[in-house]
Amino acid sequence: MHTLADLRAGKLAGITRLTLSADLSELPEEIFSLAESLEVLDLSGNRLTELPADLHRLKRLKILFCSNNPFTRLPECLGQCEQLFFVGFKACKIVNVPAKALPPSLRSLVLTDNCIETLPEAIGDCSHLQKLMLAGNRLRQLPESLARCQRLELVRIAVNDFHELPRWLLEMPALAWLAFAGNPLNDIHTVEPIRQIPWPQLALQKVLGEGASGVIQQAQWRANEEAASLDVAVKLYKGDVTSDGSPLNEMQACIAAGRYDHLIPVLGQIQDHPQGARGLVMALISPSFVTLARPPTLESCTRDTYAGTRLSVSTVKRMAAGIAAACAHLHGHGINHGDLYAHNILWNESGDSLLGDFGAAAFYPDEETGRRLERIEVRAFGILLGELLDCCEASDGEAAGLRELQRRCVQADVMQRPGFAEIERQF
Template sequence: MHTLEQLRAGELQGIRQLSLSCGLTEFPREIFSLADSLEILDLSGNQLSSLPDDLPKLSKLKVIFCSQNYFTELPQVLGRCESLSMVGFKSNQIVDVPPAALPAKLRWLILTDNRVQQLPDNIGACVELQKLMLAGNQLTSLPDTLSNCHKLELIRLAANRLEHLPQWLFTLPRLTWLAYAGNPLSAQLEAQALNVALPEIHWQQLAVNELLGEGASGLIYRADLMSAATSTPVAVKLFKGAMTSDGLPLCEMASTIKAGQHVALTQTLGRVAAHPQGTDGLVMQLIPSDFANLAGPPSLSSCTRDVYAPEQRFTPAVMFNIATAIASAAQHLHQQGMMHGDLYAHNILTTEIGDALLSDYGAASFYDVADAALAARLSRLEVRAFGCLLEELLARCDGLADSTQQGLGALLADCLQAQLLSRPSFEDICQRLNQLQAQQVMAA
């Protein structure tokens, strides 16, 4: 984080990234002194409600964040910033998105947690758009012109007012990660999941210890579950009430319950009862300390693809262990009528030998398995996500036999097919992986 004093004293000349959060009510004109270098501008956590008309003077500006401010309209001046590709205005009070506000090179738009009721039709002209974050608004529909955005890979639509999903969603050749929980179209299924009988674990049975981690939806603590004779190490997740980029914490709780039991999923033991502040929470199996995240989340530059450690490599055995476990977990979820929505390496925990757990249901969405046409389409979206994961694993795998490499390459190509229903099912993927793994063992 930088300061106004540093900016005014000329100490920040030549920087590419500027972050100011100091109660600003007006855009500091001194920022223009950085026009020759500034590419990323973060003015989140201030009291701004407008941007200057001459913002395009920042000719190299690629990324702007103005989250947690007082904007009621997405500033139209953004559309005149020729290099701008990422726009983040989360948690404002935005109602209007004028057509003129959308930059021609827009790649990533974040309008999470606002009051947007309608998007302009010209968003379909943003042909570079890959990531669209719209959770927590008041949308009842999406412009049909979005079907022209053939590079669109991730859409967050949770917690809006959608009665149905537009059919053109399933024509997007690269759509991979979709979240729509918390809309009328899935409200009944979510309510049913929350009513599933889970063992109740009284707060007084839990000896809560250190904080293990904090996500957008809640806090996870290490705890001991006390019984008459023993104590069992567990994890306790206490949900926050705030909107996340993926959707509502209560929907994540419903998804965690609905996921059920599978060897490659994090396991839920029960629901917290009688929390002193009435906080919703779940008690989960404690993940052993030898598990770690497979990769880091996407960066500003990678946009939709995870970031791996440069030195990260996998043996064929480890690669197959991870791939088969995650494909099996995804198949299980879809059998429950649930799409994970965020099947990414950064949501996968692994060990050195390739034991793998798929975690984080914040972007999960429900559907009726009896609707075979919808179920087939939604599951094939997730197949593309698996294809992206498989591509990343193969790029870092050493020692595959030529025949196995060819077989995996064919499977990868099938998973990434532009035609949604031409992609294999997860059942087929699991079978092909098992066959290829046996083939690799024979060739070794």
């Protein structure tokens, strides 16, 4: 975090990243003194409703965060920023997205949790667009011109007002990660019974992690006075809209998925929380399991990052087989995971794997749509498999079969990709 005083005193000369949260109602003119260096500008958490028309004077600007400001209109000046590729206006009050507000180099557009009812047809001209985050708005449809964005890989349209998913969206050649829960679509999943666990039976301990959808804590569960205490993990869900959708939709998907070897076991649903919070009790995973990769960076956009991970071909096969089996199980229950990424997978050195984070999961609206959703998720699996192979020490000959499977999974023709049951049989 930087200060307005330091900016005005010239102490920030030459910086490439500026974070300024100072109850601003307008952009300080002194920011333009950084025009030759500034690449990342974070103005989140101010009182801004507009940006200056000459914002393009920041000629090196690539990334702009303006979340939690009372904008009602995406500023048109963004469209003149030649190098700007990431635009983030989350949790503002945006109603209007003008065509002129879309910069020519746009790769990531984050408009989560606003009041948007329509998008301009001009979004179809954003040929570099890879990531489109629109959860928590009032959209009933997407512009058909978006089908021209052939590089679009990740779309979040959860918690809107879609009554059906556009057919052209389900045919997009690069689409791999789609979140759409919380819309008035049909829902053909079967409700699974789940054990109800009274809150007084749980004794919370240390926090294990916190994400957009909730907090996970270690706990002890004692079902009755005669029972021994069991170490478990408790996830209490927040009520806010996340970039993927609604935490309550996530909980429903976790419950519907049931028990399976390559999923984190759900033991029960919390009952009678004193503040009415919703939550799940899950098995406590051994610390020998670690996260497979880090989430995408702003620059990598839709690709996870690996920190020197090296894998044998047998480990790759074992992990890929486990994740394919988990996905076959989910799609067999009419569930689209929506966020099949290495950063949502836990693994150990034996190659055991667990798929987690159901924040983007959604139920099939119908069987035909489900078949297309499965093949979209297969592309995500293919990208994951390609990343694992890039970490693999095997020779080309040893990995030839996996390379061919990977190629089939990411091919442009959606319905020519194999389903997860067929992929599972390849191992």
